[in-house]
Amino acid sequence: MPFVPHTEEEIRDMLSIIGVDKIDNLFDEIPAHLKIDGLANIPEGMTEMEITRLMSSRAAADGHPLCFMGAGAYDHHIPAAVWQITTRGEFYTSYTPYQAEASQGTLQLIYEYQSMMTALTAMDVSNASLYDGASGLAEAVLMAVRANRKSKSRRILMPRSVNPVYQKTCNAIVCHQDIELVTVDIDTSTGLTTLDALQPWQDDDIAALVISQPNFFGNLEDVDALTNWAHEKGALVIALVNPLSLALLKPPGEWGEQGADIACGDGQPLGAPMSSGGPYYGFMCCQKQHVRQMPGRIVGCTLDQDDREGFVLTLQAREQHIRRSKATSNICTNQGLVVTASTIHMALLGPQGLARVAASCHQNTVSLVEKLAAINGVEVIFDGARFHEAVLKFNKPAAEVLAALADKNILGGYDLSSEFPELDNCILVCATEMRSDDEINTYAQALEAILC
Amino acid sequence: MLIFEHSTKGRSTKIQAPTSADAIKDIPQALLRATPAALPEVSEMQVVRHYTSLSQKNFSIDTHFYPLGSCTMKHNPRACNTLAMLPGFLSRHPLAPEQYSQGFMACMYELQAMLCDVTGMAGFSLAPMAGAQGEFAGVAMMRAYHDAREDFGRKEILVPDAAHGTNPATATMCGYTVKEIPTLDNGDVDVAALKAAVGPQTAGLMLTNPSTLGVFERNIEEIAATIHKAGGLLYYDGANLNAILGKIRPGDMGFDVIHSNLHKTFSTPHGGGGPGSGAVGVSKRLLPFLPLPMVTKDNDVYRWLTEKDCPQSIGRMSAFMGNAGVLLRAYVYMRLLGREGMHRVAEFATLNANYMMAQLKARGFEAAIPDRHASHEFIITLKSQAKELHVSAMDFAKRLLDLGYHAPTTYFPLLVPECLLIEPTESEAKEALDGFIEALVQIQQEAETNPELVKGAPYTLPVKRLDEVRAAKQLDLAWGSIPRT
Numbered sequence: 001m002p003f004v005p006h007t008e009e010e011i012r013d014m015l016s017i018i019g020v021d022k023i024d025n026l027f028d029e030i031p032a033h034l035k036i037d038g039l040a041n042i043p044e045g046m047t048e049m050e051i052t053r054l055m056s057s058r059a060a061a062d063g064h065p066l067c068f069m070g071a072g073a074y075d076h077h078i079p080a081a082v083w084q085i086t087t088r089g090e091f092y093t094s095y096t097p098y099q100a101e102a103s104q105g106t107l108q109l110i111y112e113y114q115s116m117m118t119a120l121t122a123m124d125v126s127n128a129s130l131y132d133g134a135s136g137l138a139e140a141v142l143m144a145v146r147a148n149r150k151s152k153s154r155r156i157l158m159p160r161s162v163n164p165v166y167q168k169t170c171n172a173i174v175c176h177q178d179i180e181l182v183t184v185d186i187d188t189s190t191g192l193t194t195l196d197a198l199q200p201w202q203d204d205d206i207a208a209l210v211i212s213q214p215n216f217f218g219n220l221e222d223v224d225a226l227t228n229w230a231h232e233k234g235a236l237v238i239a240l241v242n243p244l245s246l247a248l249l250k251p252p253g254e255w256g257e258q259g260a261d262i263a264c265g266d267g268q269p270l271g272a273p274m275s276s277g278g279p280y281y282g283f284m285c286c287q288k289q290h291v292r293q294m295p296g297r298i299v300g301c302t303l304d305q306d307d308r309e310g311f312v313l314t315l316q317a318r319e320q321h322i323r324r325s326k327a328t329s330n331i332c333t334n335q336g337l338v339v340t341a342s343t344i345h346m347a348l349l350g351p352q353g354l355a356r357v358a359a360s361c362h363q364n365t366v367s368l369v370e371k372l373a374a375i376n377g378v379e380v381i382f383d384g385a386r387f388h389e390a391v392l393k394f395n396k397p398a399a400e401v402l403a404a405l406a407d408k409n410i411l412g413g414y415d416l417s418s419e420f421p422e423l424d425n426c427i428l429v430c431a432t433e434m435r436s437d438d439e440i441n442t443y444a445q446a447l448e449a450i451l452c
Numbered sequence: 453m454l455i456f457e458h459s460t461k462g463r464s465t466k467i468q469a470p471t472s473a474d475a476i477k478d479i480p481q482a483l484l485r486a487t488p489a490a491l492p493e494v495s496e497m498q499v500v501r502h503y504t505s506l507s508q509k510n511f512s513i514d515t516h517f518y519p520l521g522s523c524t525m526k527h528n529p530r531a532c533n534t535l536a537m538l539p540g541f542l543s544r545h546p547l548a549p550e551q552y553s554q555g556f557m558a559c560m561y562e563l564q565a566m567l568c569d570v571t572g573m574a575g576f577s578l579a580p581m582a583g584a585q586g587e588f589a590g591v592a593m594m595r596a597y598h599d600a601r602e603d604f605g606r607k608e609i610l611v612p613d614a615a616h617g618t619n620p621a622t623a624t625m626c627g628y629t630v631k632e633i634p635t636l637d638n639g640d641v642d643v644a645a646l647k648a649a650v651g652p653q654t655a656g657l658m659l660t661n662p663s664t665l666g667v668f669e670r671n672i673e674e675i676a677a678t679i680h681k682a683g684g685l686l687y688y689d690g691a692n693l694n695a696i697l698g699k700i701r702p703g704d705m706g707f708d709v710i711h712s713n714l715h716k717t718f719s720t721p722h723g724g725g726g727p728g729s730g731a732v733g734v735s736k737r738l739l740p741f742l743p744l745p746m747v748t749k750d751n752d753v754y755r756w757l758t759e760k761d762c763p764q765s766i767g768r769m770s771a772f773m774g775n776a777g778v779l780l781r782a783y784v785y786m787r788l789l790g791r792e793g794m795h796r797v798a799e800f801a802t803l804n805a806n807y808m809m810a811q812l813k814a815r816g817f818e819a820a821i822p823d824r825h826a827s828h829e830f831i832i833t834l835k836s837q838a839k840e841l842h843v844s845a846m847d848f849a850k851r852l853l854d855l856g857y858h859a860p861t862t863y864f865p866l867l868v869p870e871c872l873l874i875e876p877t878e879s880e881a882k883e884a885l886d887g888f889i890e891a892l893v894q895i896q897q898e899a900e901t902n903p904e905l906v907k908g909a910p911y912t913l914p915v916k917r918l919d920e921v922r923a924a925k926q927l928d929l930a931w932g933s934i935p936r937t
Contacts, residue, residue: 002793003527003719004800005881014807014882017814023799026806026825027699029668034700038791041569045790048531055784058555059540065552069545072771079468081500083537089514090507093528096725098520098861100920101913102853105509106724112455115931119490125929128725131581134771165771172743172767173588176595176627220483248476250485266771276556277546277772278581279727291927297725302923305908310915314923320584321864325620325630330584332618335775337723347455347499350464351488359473366478385479406549414547433470 002045065406066439068368070389070430071216071414072133072163072266073274076244076357077434078341079348082271086341096297096333100312101304106336107311110299113343120246120346121239121263122253123285127296129334133240133266134166136282137210138173139295139329140238140264143286144208145179146328147261147293150234153205157230159184159193161215162240164419182206188422191217191382191391195229208236211260213252214245217428218365218389219382227256236261243283244269245387247354248362252285262286271345272338281335281342292318295329357433361388364431364440371444372429377451381426389430391416391423394451398427404450410443455502456931459492468496490932509914510724511858517884521829521861521873522616522664524694524716526801529785532720536780546772550755556780557754560773561747563731563783570794571693571710572703573733577742579774583691586711586730587622587658592766593709593734593741594656594685595626600741600764603683606655610684612641614665614865616691619658628655635867639667639821647678656685661705662695662827664865665820666805666873676706685709685738690730693717694877695802695828698795708735717797718782729778740764745773800878801828804885808876811889816896820868829875831868838870843899843906845870850917851898851909855891 006014011023020026027035046054067075086092090105097103097110110128117126130136141156158167158181171181182201187194192215209230213223223239230237239252239260252260268280286294292315300314320327349357365388373380377395394401398415405412413427420426431440476484494502511518518525544556564576580586591609598606609623613632620630631649634642641659657679661669669675679686688702688710694717702710714720715728722728734742744765746757759765773779789797802825809830813819820831834845849859849872861873876885899906910916 001796001800002788002790003529003879004796005879006800006803010882011803014803018803018806018810020806023803026799026802027668029670029825030696030700031670031673034673034704036699036701036704039569039698039794040791042566042791042794043787045793046787048788051531051784051787052535054787055535055538055559055780058558059535059538061555062540062544062548063552064540064543065545065548067543067545069547071547073546075543075545077469079465079496081496085500085503085507087533088504088507090510090512091724092533092721093513093525094510094724095518095520095523095525095722099511099849099853099859100918101850101910101915102511102516102858103509103724104914105506108454108509109503109506109724111929112931114929115454115456116489116491118930125927131585131727131775132770132772135581135585135769163771165768169768169770172592172769173625176592176625178627220479224482246485247489248479248485250483251489254486273542273777274545275542276544276553276776277774278770279775279777281727291929298929300923301928302919302926304916304918306916308915310918312918312920312923314920314927314929317924320617320621322617323621324617325624327617327621327624330588330618330621330625331582332584333582333722333726333728335581335723335727336725337721338727340724344499344503347492347494347502348465348468348496349491350493351491352464352493353469354491355488356469356471356473359476360470362476362479363473385483403549406551411545411548411552 065411069411121285122251124288126285129339130282134169136264138170144236147290148207151207155180157209162212163216191219206235210238212240214387218386220385223255239263241265248358271341281338360433368431455492463493465496518858521875526877527879528721532781532784559783572701574736575739576733578731579743579769580730582728583713583730584618589732590709591626596741608653610657639665650682654684658687660689666830697798714782719785720778720781727775804876834870847906851895853910
């Protein structure tokens with residue numbers, strides 16, 4: 001029997017200790033007419049050989065298209081050691097560290113993770129992770145409304161330059177709590193959120209402003225000015241950032257005069273494979289004074305009875321298993337194993353390695369944009385500084401061009417036209433450190449052939 | 453030692469990243485980082501050694517019996533991991549066109565169908581990334597259902613007092629107030645109290661069955677009828693689905709919405725606290741509200757269902773396809789079990805729990821609900837040990853660690869004083885159960901003869917009992933000083 005070790009003799013012994021004749025008698029409290037007799041629609045069990053054959057053929061069927069797609073998931077190199085260590089049974093098959101003394105490995109690792117995230121973001125504290133970047137933004141919005149005691153408003157300014165799927169997810173999660181996500185338009189020539197665009201809310205009570213850096217189009221916002229604008233009017237700042245970019249870019253804790261109040265984003269670029277969208281993790285950091293409003297698990301360093309250092313889950317009075325209906329969030333566990341991978345990933349790359357990866361992504365994208373923009377029928381839409389994504393406009397519908405590229409085994413980018421009607425014929429492209437010059441040339445040649 | 457304490461300035465693992473990169477000239481200085489992030493600077497060997505040694509400070513299913521009640525810590529078959537991590541699956545971009553996704557989408561489509569079949573629901577979405585997010589999606593669908601009928605007066609969710617803390621927290625996140633329903637001493641919901649509580653304000657009831665007390669809710673049909681008659685909906689918290697897999701289905705019991713913790717019942721790893729999956733299923737009348745994305749099949753081609761197909765959907769729970777890699781692991785597990793393996797899960801999980809309860813009762817321990825069959829888990833209460841010997845459930849739990857067993861869940865459910873919630877799962881052999889029973893008997897003897905020994909435990913782990921009060925008062929949440937300008 002798969003994954004059931006009992007022998008016939010053991011079953012007999014156990015039943016006799018319990019005092020019943022057969023296993024089915026243990027289910028005698030279930031109304032008989034509700035019991036089912038088998039699950040006819042479930043296929044018969046497979047052997048490990050058979051399932052390996054099936055899964056291998058399905059994985060192979062999905063091919064390995066050349067990836068110039070970003071839009072929230074990025075094709076980065078992950079050092080071999082990362083997942084080899086992460087999938088050690090002691091990490092892979094343990095659970096939330098409820099028994100701290102028997103979970104010091106996981107707890108210390110989370111403490112190290114929190115330390116790395118605060119270093120990367122220049123924020124004071126980090127939690128142990130949330131589910132992903134999109135749902136993490138929703139938690140940041142809920143947190144900001146709780147944390148901003150000066151504001152009576154439940155309105156959040158949400159620029160359209162924030163990833164549209166993040167906006168949708170955020171709305172789906174916060175919509176039941178009378179929170180209003182107010183859309184701020186983008187500047188059509190730069191793709192940025194400008195102070196002019198914020199002007200209509202200059203005199204309104206606003207709980208927080210979301211600033212995405214880089215924004216969804218890959219462009220770099222004037223984070224100092226936006227942060228100062230928000231703080232001057234008593235709004236908090238939620239920084240939505242790509243953690244890899246922080247090896248290069250000014251960290252949220254240093255934005256403007258006071259720094260952002262909450263920093264969040266998706267941890268995927270730090271060691272999680274693209275893997276069809278998950279598991280990734282959402283990170284969240286904040287300034288010290290808001291820590292009691294932060295959702296999710298937090299690990300703290302403390303002492304044991306012999307005054308040795310050790311690690312425990314702390315500030316649990318915020319959480320659902322204690323506060324129940326008054327908790328900061330219903331979140332229970334998070335994305336521990338991916339955080340494990342990410343911590344090892346950051347340790348392996350170090351500050352210089354991460355900075356080289358980030359710079360290489362930037363350079364490859366600059367080079368890709370140069371080569372593609374040289375083709376007749378391709379135009380760069382938003383000029384200005386960018387990290388590792390850019391918006392290109394074709395002289396024909398984007399869907400048509402992307403389909404033709406896909407037929408040549410190239411994922412050419414993300415079609416912006418459905419989410420941004422004003423950006424018809426536009427796509428978002430990305431070239432990470434993984435893309436070689438040859439691959440960039442392959443893309444350029446294929447695109448040229450399609451457009452001419 | 454922390455990884456930061458191994459750090460030496462200037463050391464790096466040169467081959468893990470591009471070897472060089474030109475200086476950035478096209479980004480204004482004001483947008484750039486002024487000083488490098490204070491991350492550790494270490495070699496690959498230091499990293500491998502450090503994290504390997506950290507892993508060895510963990511208890512895990514692979515190393516220890518881990519009978520953590522309500523968490524279903526069963527064996528995680530390695531085929532599930534290996535096959536979910538095939539290169540084709542790992543390298544698939546979540547937004548890849550459907551022509552490069554048919555293999556992955558076939559797995560998701562079949563997983564949706566298998567989950568419908570084992571739970572008796574009409575449709576399933578795999579979007580939620582954890583049990584708590586599944587609960588959120590479920591209650592949000594209940595709200596969407598009432599709202600679509602313009603039935604706006606339903607402001608209240610009923611939750612038994614034995615429920616997981618996520619239930620009331622979720623109801624709050626969905627904009628509901630929570631009313632608790634008491635539980636009788638025999639473990640059943642107090643139906644009289646439930647009948648008194650329901651009314652036109654009732655949006656629904658969230659119920660775990662078998663309950664967190666480890667017994668099957670015998671009045672489930674009457675409860676379902678009571679809620680439905682009042683116009684409310686019935687939510688099934690799938691935390692304990694392992695107890696009934698292949699024996700009885702939540703859909704047949706009258707539930708309208710369920711979430712299934714795939715990391716419990718379908719054996720995806722717990723990973724030190726996630727990632728999990730809280731896939732949600734619904735009865736027919738709630739189908740339009742399922743969260744996105746989902747996979748459908750037209751003329752043998754799989755395609756994604758989006759907002760265009762499902763305008764009444766409660767929306768998206770994540771940027772992409774939930775915890776896709778976790779879903780692949782659950783899919784492999786279900787295919788390995790097959791139809792003939794499903795009911796064995798419930799049968800042997802239940803056999804193991806009842807065997808342990810019978811043995812512990814025979815050895816003098818007090819079961820919280822002694823006269824009923826246990827489900828896949830059961831509770832012993834150490835209230836007399838706490839009163840007479842001043843040795844608490846926490847002390848027993850810590851001493852178990854010394855004896856090589858992960859402790860059961862302690863102090864949950866909140867209704868039972870000094871409790872241990874024990875869930876052995878079907879994958880443990882009799883000798884592991886016997887070893888655990890002997891360990892508890894030994895601790896009982898120690899508590900009687902040398903209580904200080906038990907109260908001082910653990911002794912054999914990397915640290916002794918940790919000062920949680922200090923941790924919360926003198927917050928130390930990150931290493932070193934924080935670089936600020």
